Amino acid sequence: MSTGTDRIRSRLLPNTAPWRSSRDFRLVWASGAVTMLGSIFTLTAIPLQIADATGSPLAVGAVGAVELVPTVLLGLYGGVLADRADRRTVALVTEIALAALSALLLVNALLGAPLLWPLYVAAGCAAALQGLQQPSLEAMVPRLVPHDQLVAAGVLLSLRWSVVGLAAPGIAGVVIATAGTAPAYLLDVATFLVSIGLLARVRRVPSERDAEAPPLHDLIEGARYAARRPELVGTYLVDLAATVFALPTALFPFLAVESDALWALGLLYSASAAGSLLAAAFSGWTERVHRHGRPVLFSAALVGVVMVAAALCSNIWALLLCLAAAGAAHWLGDTFRGAIWNESIPDRLRGRAAGLELLIGSAGPALGDIRAGGLAARYGIRAALRSGGLACVASTGVLAAALPALWRYDRRTDPQVAAVRAATSGLGEQGG
Template sequence: MTTGSGRRPRSRLLPDTAPWRSSRDFRLVWTSGAVTMLGSVFTLTAIPLQIADATGSPLAVGAVGAVELVPTVLLGLYGGVLADRADRRTVVLATEVALAALSVLLLLNAVRGGPALWPLYAAAGCAAALQGLQQPSLEAMVPRLVPHDQLVAAGALLSLRWSVVGLAAPAAAGVVIATAGVGTAYLIDLATFLVSIALLTRIRPVRPAREARSPLPGDLAEGARYVARRPDLVGTYLVDLAATAFALPTALFPFLADELDARWALGLLYSASAAGTLVAAATSGWTGRVHRHGRLVLLSGALVGTATAAAALTSGIWAVLLCLALAGAAHWVGDAFRTAIWNRSIPDELRGRAAGLELLVGSAGPALGDLRAGGLAARYGIRAALRTGGLACLATSGVLAAALPALWRYDDRTDPQVAAVRAARRTDGPAEGPPTGAAA
């Protein structure tokens, strides 16, 4: 049986691969990112393990997050300006080379007789700084590599890549480290960086849309003013912040596993959200037929909060895992449509700075969430911390829907910002491709 559009109903749920087929450069970026992410998981697993072995202190391991947060935030803001001033391909390539050099240093430290502790913290901080510089350029490249009407599908494919790697790579890293040691993990990371660099060199230059006309502080201020003038954009940042600060309870998982008498399921608690995002990304074909993106952002935030609160009210481990997977799937939906709003409606000359602000929110939210969850759990208990976080996320989505009607009404078929960006792409960018789906 086929639908009126000629596509089988099942195929309409599968991810839209039009960006992959239409853009060679997008295929290279997608593959490069998948390879890099795979190797990075090995290093992100090895560094805390080395610190734990050397110190035996949970506080020493937790300090890695503090070391990473500040450079990510500071360099992310500068990276956003750099993405709008420099060739984005060059920025991504240069930072990838520097990250490969860090892998060499970590490898040398691992194979020496007694690995030193300070290089692990230094490498974590430097890697966070480099990723803060790289991420805005990497995100701002995508709207220049695929036709404007394929940006929703491109975001879904990028998210699918993250979901697959995020689910499979930690288990592989654990096996490799347990059997071959941390040195092998760093060697694998270095090899993936070399492959990624080779792929990135084949991408065409992605030069800035305009020459820099003001000093650095002026560029930062211009980007912030642009976002502040658009309540729909402000709303996307706030929904994301609420979801990560209130309903991302990873800090509670070890204690939740003990409370459920299911210590064996700790790994499943950590991977449940990734499993949900993988299912959502693998059935993302419907996203190209939705146009009220702001509404989906708000509804997904409400569902994340509801699922997290439901996890606090259940007593069985499998029910908790199901709720966490549902929250992960809902978070993916919100991320997909947030990215669609950003990519389709923000002018190219401001896209890097907007990505820098995204990175700031994305880094602050989980850090604040761990602090909130840990403090409430210590005072009121694990279930109370989980329940209040979910309800706060749900309430925030409702308040934002009422306070920011521009986000609720956002429709990419009629939004003037989308029309302006589409017109600019037709004039300056690559040729437009056919629409990815029928109107919804």
């Protein structure tokens, strides 16, 4: 009986082998979880301080504009840096700088009359630092775990995001409402100190290539590499289609008002994380999938279908269920996109590929908010939801037809996967 139960559990529950096999992966995973927890407190506190100081929705929305440009520009350079420098060092130095920014926000919050401009400066600088840091963090993972555990490692990383993303916003809201913004910034500083201590214990992950060419040359080389692989281009474009057309975050406040359910606004924001968490919790089956391009396409189409269904929902609970289903589908696409990237991109190019991922990941939601807000203002909220869902399904179908390499991709026979596996054999065990 126990053997049968163990077999079922292994097929359903996430594979924790990367935790067991790599001490460094455990440290990076824990560092990220702690950092995310504190950062959510700061991300909740900054808009609240701006709203209290100005009373202007436009002033609050301007934070997104301040963050987008440095994230995109520094994210691209961060990808180049990740392929030139020691990735652990880049992650550690930027983490220290982020801690200093949170300390400055704490000092500002403790002033008798907190200043407004430091909030925007801190938001822009934090976005720039995260743009520099994120490619190195992502490019580290294939060097920390064995190649055959990369899918499992991606699942564990997404599970971390889902758990923290679901629980932290509610906790942050309660803390800020009862104690103010200063304790939120203090907690963020404390979590950064813990995270820095964890990252400092990770072994160095130096670049394996010469860095004599100008940075722009490296950036162009990375873009050309991606362009030569249509299955990679497909993963970027499918992700962009899903986030631009079917990520209606900007509509959540209006959906809550229209549904006469302001009490559910927080649930609307967390429904996607809840769906992601549920999908990740029963993700053992993902390691037995080899044609990764197909679930990438299916997941984007499913997101579109769910958004069309959401447009038809008048009941708030049905709407929340649709958003949770969309979150689960997004998780599925992200998991297999990450598997394609991690398993098939050479280490010397991995940082620049991560920079491109960051560019797409930042631009898509921002463009999606603009699209959804503009259409909702002209044609109504439900029309914005419905048209976005239909556009997502249609664009996914077009991409599947235009890029058959993504549909045919099979990790068992792909020559890029075989080359990366051979090149990285044994690297993941060094941190065990």
